[in-house]
Amino acid sequence: MGLVMDLFDPLVLARIQFAFTVSFHIIFPAFSIGLASYLAVLNGLGLWTGRSVFVDLFNYWKKIFAVAFGMGVVSGIVMSYQFGTNWSVFSDKVGPVLGPLMGYEVLSAFFLEAGFLGVMLFGRERVGPRLHFLATLMVAFGTFFSAFWILSVNSWMQTPAGYAINANGQFIATDWWAVVFNPSFPYRLVHMLLAAYLTTAFVVGAVGALHLLRDRSNQAARIMFSMAMWMAAIVAPIQIFAGDFHGLNTLEHQPAKVMAMEGHYDSHPDGAPLILFGIPNPAEKRIDYAIQIPKLSSLILKHDLNAPLAGLDTIPVDKQPPVAIVFWSFRIMIAIGFAMLGLGIWSLWLRYRGRLYDTPWMHRAAILLGPSGFIAVLAGWITTEVGRQPYTVYGLLTTAQSASPIAAAAVGASLIAFIVVYFALFGAGTYYILRPMNKPPHPHEPGLDPDEPIRAGGIMPAPAMDAAGALQPAE
Amino acid sequence: MTLDLPFIWAGLIAFAVLAYVILDGFDLGVGILFPFVKGERNRDEMMNSVAPVWDGNETWLVLGGGGLFAVFPLAYAIIMPAFYAPITIMLLGLIFRGVAFEFRWKTKRGQFLWDWAFAGGSTIAAFAQGVALGALVQGIPVVGRAYSGGWWDWLTPFSLLTGLALVIGYALLGATWLIWKTENHVQRRAYDIAFWVAPATLVLIGLVSAWTPLLNAVYMHKWFSWPHVLLAVPIPALVLVAAIVLLKGLTERREVSPFLASLSLFVLCFVGLGVSFYPHIVPNSVTIWDAAAPDNSLAFLLVGAVVLVPIILAYTAYSYWVFRGKVNAVGGYH
Numbered sequence: 001m002g003l004v005m006d007l008f009d010p011l012v013l014a015r016i017q018f019a020f021t022v023s024f025h026i027i028f029p030a031f032s033i034g035l036a037s038y039l040a041v042l043n044g045l046g047l048w049t050g051r052s053v054f055v056d057l058f059n060y061w062k063k064i065f066a067v068a069f070g071m072g073v074v075s076g077i078v079m080s081y082q083f084g085t086n087w088s089v090f091s092d093k094v095g096p097v098l099g100p101l102m103g104y105e106v107l108s109a110f111f112l113e114a115g116f117l118g119v120m121l122f123g124r125e126r127v128g129p130r131l132h133f134l135a136t137l138m139v140a141f142g143t144f145f146s147a148f149w150i151l152s153v154n155s156w157m158q159t160p161a162g163y164a165i166n167a168n169g170q171f172i173a174t175d176w177w178a179v180v181f182n183p184s185f186p187y188r189l190v191h192m193l194l195a196a197y198l199t200t201a202f203v204v205g206a207v208g209a210l211h212l213l214r215d216r217s218n219q220a221a222r223i224m225f226s227m228a229m230w231m232a233a234i235v236a237p238i239q240i241f242a243g244d245f246h247g248l249n250t251l252e253h254q255p256a257k258v259m260a261m262e263g264h265y266d267s268h269p270d271g272a273p274l275i276l277f278g279i280p281n282p283a284e285k286r287i288d289y290a291i292q293i294p295k296l297s298s299l300i301l302k303h304d305l306n307a308p309l310a311g312l313d314t315i316p317v318d319k320q321p322p323v324a325i326v327f328w329s330f331r332i333m334i335a336i337g338f339a340m341l342g343l344g345i346w347s348l349w350l351r352y353r354g355r356l357y358d359t360p361w362m363h364r365a366a367i368l369l370g371p372s373g374f375i376a377v378l379a380g381w382i383t384t385e386v387g388r389q390p391y392t393v394y395g396l397l398t399t400a401q402s403a404s405p406i407a408a409a410a411v412g413a414s415l416i417a418f419i420v421v422y423f424a425l426f427g428a429g430t431y432y433i434l435r436p437m438n439k440p441p442h443p444h445e446p447g448l449d450p451d452e453p454i455r456a457g458g459i460m461p462a463p464a465m466d467a468a469g470a471l472q473p474a475e
Numbered sequence: 476m477t478l479d480l481p482f483i484w485a486g487l488i489a490f491a492v493l494a495y496v497i498l499d500g501f502d503l504g505v506g507i508l509f510p511f512v513k514g515e516r517n518r519d520e521m522m523n524s525v526a527p528v529w530d531g532n533e534t535w536l537v538l539g540g541g542g543l544f545a546v547f548p549l550a551y552a553i554i555m556p557a558f559y560a561p562i563t564i565m566l567l568g569l570i571f572r573g574v575a576f577e578f579r580w581k582t583k584r585g586q587f588l589w590d591w592a593f594a595g596g597s598t599i600a601a602f603a604q605g606v607a608l609g610a611l612v613q614g615i616p617v618v619g620r621a622y623s624g625g626w627w628d629w630l631t632p633f634s635l636l637t638g639l640a641l642v643i644g645y646a647l648l649g650a651t652w653l654i655w656k657t658e659n660h661v662q663r664r665a666y667d668i669a670f671w672v673a674p675a676t677l678v679l680i681g682l683v684s685a686w687t688p689l690l691n692a693v694y695m696h697k698w699f700s701w702p703h704v705l706l707a708v709p710i711p712a713l714v715l716v717a718a719i720v721l722l723k724g725l726t727e728r729r730e731v732s733p734f735l736a737s738l739s740l741f742v743l744c745f746v747g748l749g750v751s752f753y754p755h756i757v758p759n760s761v762t763i764w765d766a767a768a769p770d771n772s773l774a775f776l777l778v779g780a781v782v783l784v785p786i787i788l789a790y791t792a793y794s795y796w797v798f799r800g801k802v803n804a805v806g807g808y809h
Contacts, residue, residue: 066577067577070530070573070574070576070577071574073530073573074569074570074573074574075570076537077533077536077537077566077569077570077573078566078570080537080540080541080544081540081555081562081566083544083551083555084540084543084544084551084552084554084555084556084562085555085556085559085562085563088551088552088553088555088556088621088622089552089621091544091548091551091552091555092548092549092551092552092620092621093548094548095544095545095547095548095549095551095552095768095772096548096768096769096772097772099541099544099545099546099548099768099772099776100545100546100768100772100775100776102541102544102545103541103542103544103545103546103776103779103780104776104779105541106534106537106538106541106542107538107779107780107783107784107787108783109534118527118794166769168620170548170768170769172768172769172771172772173769173771173772173775176771176775404555404556404559405556405621405622405623406556406559406626407626409626410559410560410626414559414560414563417563417567418563418567421567421570421571425570425571425574425592428574428578429574429577429578432577432578432581435581
């Protein structure tokens with residue numbers, strides 16, 4: 001009944017629409033940020049060692065990158081209009097502060113696309129390996145800068161700083177440095193970049209594992225699996241620490257979010273337990289069937305077993321985030337994080353024993369965890385975004401105040417259209433990404449299909465003309 | 476001397492929108508014309524003629540939308556809800572045609588589906604843009620700092636006419652682009668199509684121009700009072716010149732002048748719109764100074780724009796230079 005009623009509420013529909021479109025969108029950047037860096041590393045290794053297998057791997061993943069990047073661009077165009085269509089009051093109020101940051105994101109993304117993507121995708125033979133490596137590096141930097149600005153925008157909404165409010169009720173910047181480097185930004189940026197690297201590493205690892213199961217002597221598959229497992233072993237523990245620091249930062253600035261993550265309905269004056277599992281019961285304001293370790297939460301969050309921790313009972317009901325969603329999504333993210341760590345440690349052990357490439361159960365586990373990074377990224381974003389409710393700008397502007405004055409029918413109809421179109425088109429796109437992954441990498445891996453046109457915003461460097469011109473008689 | 480930052484930014488945003496309209500205009504136009512040229516190889520050739528540049532072209536739309544949010548947040552907050560349906564439809568259309576560039580080459584059996592996605596998405600996106608433009612010209616009701624109209628206000632005979640005009644106009648840009656960039660069968664078809672859509676575009680420009688001053692006394696006043704009337708003469712005169720160059724170029728089977736003349740028509744119409752709008756950004760209710768973010772926001776982003784926009788423009792020009800010459804079906808240029 002409650003849900004049915006909610007579906008006629010334009011605010012709820014607008015929130016679902018934003019959650020849907022942004023969740024679909026984030027999948028592609030999370031992958032392409034990591035993959036761009038991986039491509040840069042492969043290219044650099046190829047240049048340094050002179051081994052052709054790295055070039056083969058580069059060409060193998062480049063084809064997948066092109067499709068993923070394209071879908072990220074297309075789904076990103078939608079995002080830049082979501083703010084205006086569904087969140088116009090928010091746009092009016094925060095535009096002066098966040099608009100320029102997003103403007104910088106567009107400019108840097110534009111610069112990347114116009115400048116280097118084409119060279120990276122099509123240009124190796126035409127500009128030579130060194131310039132080609134430089135272009136690949138610039139693409140990786142470009143994805144980094146995009147992430148930098150977008151995460152700065154999101155972090156400012158979570159922990160606003162460096163602002164004043166003018167006579168029109170708009171936020172205006174008083175200190176751009178404080179706006180961009182707001183208190184939660186460094187933590188969120190590091191956490192997200194590491195998440196992108198891990199996500200990509202587990203996809204690469206799964207593809208490597210798949211081809212090792214079929215042919216454990218495939219040199220390219222061995223290398224990609226080994227590289228991915230090094231990433232898992234090294235980055236997964238770093239990510240757990242980075243997440244912990246991010247959590248402490250959240251405790252300082254958004255304590256209600258941490259209360260929901262921990263499931264602490266009640267305050268604990270002498271040491272709070274760590275609730276491992278349980279079922280949140282919002283009506284009774286407690287966690288049913290809780291499995292908990294006494295005082296551990298206080299130890300983790302306050303580094304003191306007996307430190308008091310406030311619970312949601314200290315927060316007015318209308319300023320509390322929904323507990324159940326945050327509680328679950330947080331646990332999903334954590335569980336995946338530790339599963340990744342586990343696989344990383346197992347890989348170290350197998351490597352030490354010299355059996356990394358011939359332990360089928362290891363490879364099956366890696367395939368199982370292949371998509372886990374995407375789930376963890378989505379779960380993490382759900383935790384932080386639902387956990388900051390009921391605000392868009394934390395403590396200053398509520399979500400309800402931010403929405404456009406739009407009728408439920410319009411929001412609902414557009415939501416249905418987005419859902420249908422996204423599932424159909426990005427479903428096909430995912431198929432076109434997965435299909436090449438199913439083919440084994442082999443020596444002399446071709447680049448993009450020569451029958452395909454030169455596309456995806458690429459710019460062919462000038463020598464390309466000479467090369468092409470030399471092949472065909474002038475008109 | 477202090478800089479009038481809102482004025483500078485209005486110029487920059489107007490430039491971004493114009494760049495979008497003429498650049499994405501011809502590649503949307505190629506999509507609109509897809510059903511009118513048969514044969515897989517011919518369609519490959521058409522798509523290849525825009526494949527290297529469409530993505531960059533479309534990024535101007537993000538720059539225009541993102542720029543509006545950054546420097547004229549009030550205008551962004553009023554216009555976007557007012558055109559909720561056309562903007563959503565435009566975005567969905569752009570998604571369909573955008574993915575078609577990638578997906579069409581990944582399948583043989585399903586290729587006709589992506590052909591339709593490309594043609595349908597391009598046509599729908601163009602129509603929705605034209606409708607939104609017409610609805611903006613009509614004016615939108617504003618109370619306080621928000622749109623106060625209904626959800627179907629954008630749908631009027633005038634906005635349907637501008638929607639149609641933009642589809643036909645983009646088709647003209649697409650046809651003359653193909654005349655320039657292709658040869659043999661595709662080029663011949665493009666000439667045939669251009670002979671139809673060129674006069675149709677001119678008639679539609681005339682209709683929209685005649686209707687616009689009747690919509691609102693302010694437009695009438697702007698065009699037919701001193702000193703604006705000084706512009707009221709040269710713009711239509713230049714339109715006439717461009718029209719003559721276009722029709723003459725088509726009859727004489729010239730390859731470049733029809734495209735340049737079509738571009739000129741778009742630029743002149745855009746300048747005409749600018750005359751009607753200025754100094755408002757939301758016609759007749761919100762001026763560029765009302766809508767502008769504070770100067771420190773405008774200055775902060777201007778620093779980046781001054782550095783990066785010229786580089787982007789140089790790169791764009793370079794990419795068109797690199798891909799100069801005729802295209803053929805397998806993507807090679809010669």
